[in-house]
Amino acid sequence: xxxxxxxxxxxxxxxxxxxxxxxxxxxxxxxxxxxxxxxxxxxxxxxxxxxxxxxxxxxxxxxxxxxxxxxxxxxxxxxxxxxxxxxxxxxxxxxxxxxxxxxxxxxxxxxxxxxxxxxxxxxxxxxxxxxxxxxxxxxxxxxxxxxxxxxxxxxxxxxxxxxxxxxxxxxxxxxxxxxxxxxxxxxxxxxxxxxxxxxxxxxxxxxxxxxxxxxxxxxxxxxxxxxxxxxxxxxxxxxxxxxxxxxxxxxxxxxxxxxxxxxxxxxxxxxxxxxxxxxxxxxxxxxxxxxxxxxxxxxxxxxxxxxxx
Amino acid sequence: xxxxxxxxxxxxxxxxxxxxxxxxxxxxxxxxxxxxxxxxxxxxxxxxxxxxxxxxxxxxxxxxxxxxxxxxxxxxxxxxxxxxxxxxxxxxxxxxxxxxxxxxxxxxxxxxxxxxxxxxxxxxxxxxxxxxxxxxxxxxxxxxxxxxxxxxxxxxxxxxxxxxxxxxxxxxxxxxxxxxxxxxxxxxxxxxxxxxxxxxxxxxxxxxxxxxxxxxxxxxxxxxxxxxxxxxxxxxxxxxxxxxxxxxxxxxxxxxxxxxxxxxxxxxxxxxxxxxxxxxxxxxxxxxxxxxxxxxxxxxxxxxxxxxx
DNA sequence: GACATTCGCTGACTTTAGTCAGAGATATTG
DNA sequence: CAATATCTCTGACTAAAGTCAGCGAATGTC
Numbered sequence: 001x002x003x004x005x006x007x008x009x010x011x012x013x014x015x016x017x018x019x020x021x022x023x024x025x026x027x028x029x030x031x032x033x034x035x036x037x038x039x040x041x042x043x044x045x046x047x048x049x050x051x052x053x054x055x056x057x058x059x060x061x062x063x064x065x066x067x068x069x070x071x072x073x074x075x076x077x078x079x080x081x082x083x084x085x086x087x088x089x090x091x092x093x094x095x096x097x098x099x100x101x102x103x104x105x106x107x108x109x110x111x112x113x114x115x116x117x118x119x120x121x122x123x124x125x126x127x128x129x130x131x132x133x134x135x136x137x138x139x140x141x142x143x144x145x146x147x148x149x150x151x152x153x154x155x156x157x158x159x160x161x162x163x164x165x166x167x168x169x170x171x172x173x174x175x176x177x178x179x180x181x182x183x184x185x186x187x188x189x190x191x192x193x194x195x196x197x198x199x200x201x202x203x204x205x206x207x208x209x210x211x212x213x214x215x216x217x218x219x220x221x222x223x224x225x226x227x228x229x230x231x232x233x234x235x236x237x238x239x240x241x242x243x244x245x246x247x248x249x250x251x252x253x254x255x256x257x258x259x260x261x262x263x264x265x266x267x268x269x270x271x272x273x274x275x276x277x278x279x280x281x282x283x284x285x286x287x288x289x290x291x292x293x294x295x296x297x298x299x300x301x302x303x304x305x306x307x308x309x
Numbered sequence: 310x311x312x313x314x315x316x317x318x319x320x321x322x323x324x325x326x327x328x329x330x331x332x333x334x335x336x337x338x339x340x341x342x343x344x345x346x347x348x349x350x351x352x353x354x355x356x357x358x359x360x361x362x363x364x365x366x367x368x369x370x371x372x373x374x375x376x377x378x379x380x381x382x383x384x385x386x387x388x389x390x391x392x393x394x395x396x397x398x399x400x401x402x403x404x405x406x407x408x409x410x411x412x413x414x415x416x417x418x419x420x421x422x423x424x425x426x427x428x429x430x431x432x433x434x435x436x437x438x439x440x441x442x443x444x445x446x447x448x449x450x451x452x453x454x455x456x457x458x459x460x461x462x463x464x465x466x467x468x469x470x471x472x473x474x475x476x477x478x479x480x481x482x483x484x485x486x487x488x489x490x491x492x493x494x495x496x497x498x499x500x501x502x503x504x505x506x507x508x509x510x511x512x513x514x515x516x517x518x519x520x521x522x523x524x525x526x527x528x529x530x531x532x533x534x535x536x537x538x539x540x541x542x543x544x545x546x547x548x549x550x551x552x553x554x555x556x557x558x559x560x561x562x563x564x565x566x567x568x569x570x571x572x573x574x575x576x577x578x579x580x581x582x583x584x585x586x587x588x589x590x591x592x593x594x595x596x597x598x599x600x601x602x603x604x605x606x607x608x609x610x611x612x613x614x615x616x617x618x
Numbered sequence: 619g620a621c622a623t624t625c626g627c628t629g630a631c632t633t634t635a636g637t638c639a640g641a642g643a644t645a646t647t648g
Numbered sequence: 649c650a651a652t653a654t655c656t657c658t659g660a661c662t663a664a665a666g667t668c669a670g671c672g673a674a675t676g677t678c
Contacts, residue, residue: 013445017429020448021337027455028330029338041634058656071636073657087656095644095655120326126458128553135454136322139329141447146336149435244437350664367626380666382627396626404625404674 031122035115038108043067047075048084048101048109055100057090084108148243151211153252158206158220166208166218170235177272178296205256209236209245216240219249221256221265229257231267234276246279258305265305268297277301340431344424347417352376356384357393357410357418364409366399372522393417457552460520462561467515467529475517475527479544486581487605514565518545518554525549528558530565530574538566540576543585555588567614574614577606586610 036045050061062072076099079085084105090096101109124132156163174182209217217236221229231253236245257265266288269276277299285301292300345354352374359370371381385408388394393414399405410418433441465472483491518526526545532538540562545554566574575597578585586608594610601609 013433013441014426014429016445016449016452017432018425020452021341021425021428023452023455024333025338025341027459029334032330032334043635068635068637069656070638070658077657089644093645093655097656116327116330117323119330120323123326123455123458124322126461127454131454131457132322134450136325138447138450138454140325141443142451143325143329143332145436145440145444145447146332146432148440149432150336152435352665377666377668378626379628379668386627398674402625402675406626 028119028123031119035119036112038111038115043071043075044079045112047072047079048105049112051085051099051101051105051109053101053106053109055098058087058097058099061099079105144243147211148245151209151216151240151243151245151248153207153209153249156206156208158204160206160208162208162210162215163206163218166215166235166237167233169237170218170233173235174270174296178270179272180296182296205253206233207249207252209240209249211240217245217249219246219253221253223260223262226261227263229260229262229265231265246276247283250279250283254303254305263304263306264302266291266300266302268292268294268300270296271298337428337432340428344428345421347420347424352380352384353388354421356381356388357414358421360394360408360410360414360418362410362415362418364407367396367406367408370408388414453552456520457554460518460525460549460552460554460557462516462518462558465515465517467513469515469517471517471519471524472515472527475524475544475546476542478546479527479542482544483579483605487579488581489605491605514562515542516558516561518549518558520549526554526558528555528562530562532569532571535570536572538569538571538574540574555585556592559588559592563612563614572613572615573611575600575609575611577601577603577609579605580607 033042036042036049038045046065047061050056050064058069058072058076061067062069065072067075076085076087080087082104083102085099086102087097087099090098124135127135171182203223205221205223207219208215215237217240219234220232222232223229231250234246234249234253236249254265265285267280267285268291269280280301280303283303285303288300288302290297290300291302342351345351345358347354355374356370359365359373367378367381367385370376371378374381376384385394385396389396391413392411394408395411396406396408399407433444436444480491512532514530514532516528517524524546526549528543529541530538531541540559543555543558543562545558563574574594576589576594577600578589589610589612592612594612597609597611599606599609600611
């Protein structure tokens with residue numbers, strides 16, 4: 001692998017991206033549109049697609065498609081008239097409404113699915129098997145990296161809904177992976193527990209990684225005193241793994257620690273979490289003696305900050 | 310490199326393509342649109358972009374953007390009113406008209422160019438240098454393969470405008486590459502000359518490779534008698550090289566020869582054309598003694614058909 | 619030179635997309 | 649229970665996109 005990582009010519013990169021954008025929106029965008037129309041306004045077609053087989057709340061549809069409330073209402077009326085959709089009230093809140101596809105609507109959606117496959121097929125058809133394989137691989141790569149770029153880290157309150165959501169999944173993951181199982185109530189370090197046992201929130205910085213508004217990972221920095229911080233709860237959702245997100249979270253937490261003037265970061269980890277240990281070692285964390293009584297911890301790591309600033 | 314070339318699961322490939330389409334049209338298409346609007350209807354913006362710095366015939370614009378004649382006219386009127394475009398008659402045919410950007414229009418287009426770069430930059434900005442490099446490479450790969458897939462081979466009359474266009478460029482290429490230069494008048498084999506010197510067209514099958522309607526390569530099969538054919542004029546435009554197009558042309562010509570029941574294919578080539586020789590050898594052509602008096606030929610190749618059928 | 623054809627233009631039209639204000643039903647809060 | 653907020657729907661609107669028939673000028677054809 002070559003050692004220089006920056007492209008020698010940013011203008012060439014831009015040109016490549018522009019060519020790509022142009023080609024893809026021409027070839028795929030245009031085809032997509034005409035394929036998906038089926039003699040129906042595009043807005044309605046997208047709606048059928050987006051409602052999906054399980055139905056969807058109007059709120060959700062508006063958010064996802066970026067539609068005006070009135071406009072969406074009108075589109076749904078039109079689809080109702082065509083007997084493709086029914087709109088009913090939600091059970092818990094009669095103000096909210098939920099759109100469902102009818103039998104006919106489901107059939108229509110199935111057609112869209114097939115057309116979408118046809119489109120994919122039409123891209124692959126003229127290619128040699130070798131090129132097909134390469135195309136798929138390159139598309140997967142583009143997708144992976146674009147999605148990676150769209151993930152952003154935001155500080156949130158440790159007791160916010162998104163933080164809670166992440167922690168629940170984190171704990172469920174741990175319960176599966178630890179040989180001894182995991183019970184979040186058994187040990188509470190300082191801060192960042194779902195219960196938050198009285199530690200002031202200002203002492204805990206909680207980051208959530210969002211992709212298109214959905215949380216896909218988290219990480220916390222617990223400020224223990226003026227010089228020492230603890231890294232906790234670094235977790236990445238299964239569908240977001242393989243993108244270096246854990247490392248990104250770790251870096252950001254370290255940056256935050258440096259901003260606060262902390263000189264030492266510590267963390268503990270379980271023997272089952274091999275990748276985590278590898279990550280910490282590769283980031284300059286060295287194994288240190290036990291510094292807490294976490295029953296689930298098998299290894300303790302520490303890293304001095306400041307020297308790398 | 311793995312030996313199996315077909316993906317084990319076509320449905321997974323389709324799913325990958327659909328995910329890609331979705332992501333790209335969402336992320337790039339949407340951004341593109343909002344970037345390119347600049348408070349102007351999208352149609353007008355695209356038009357400014359498409360007219361380009363050299364101007365464009367209305368015919369061409371309609372084809373490229375898929376616009377109705379009346380609609381295009383109206384869009385241009387609107388741009389003329391804004392002093393961005395002038396529409397004048399073509400020199401040779403006063404019915405045809407040509408749109409040109411004014412000073413202001415050119416400036417406007419430059420802004421679009423810059424915005425397009427900004428968009429590219431916004432995709433790269435959040436990425437690590439390593440991911441940037443990978444993204445560019447993967448985009449280039451997707452582009453290369455998609456374009457390759459869009460190239461189609463069509464039989465045309467050897468004296469058609471497109472065939473002539475290819476041959477002119479082919480001859481110009483040869484003149485540059487042959488040590489001894491090249492004068493198409495000096496030698497005329499049977500068929501396929503620009504002049505066509507009286508050889509019945511039915512004896513010559515001429516293929517042109519088209520990409521988006523533009524010729525990007527050619528190749529001919531001259532049927533010499535009931536059993537022997539000659540491959541001639543295999544050429545690929547510089548901007549379409551590196552996609553295996555020459556091989557594709559050759560394969561198609563061989564298929565045509567087989568359909569006609571020919572048993573032997575021959576061809577000659579100049580010593581300067583090393584890649585061509587490599588191609589022919591890799592396709593099973595073996596060097597044979599001189600069979601014609603072409604003054605530019607240094608090597609003669611032959612391949613028996615039938616055994617590979 | 620008459621005739622048909624091509625090319626772009628205009629007028630009249632429809633459809634699609636999108637916006638905004640307010641009405642009406644339902645839920646939440648004090 | 650009243651006030652307030654939330655959610656969806658309707659009516660009235662605008663802008664953009666697209667379609668179609670026919671006109672008139674320029675060109676090619678017989």
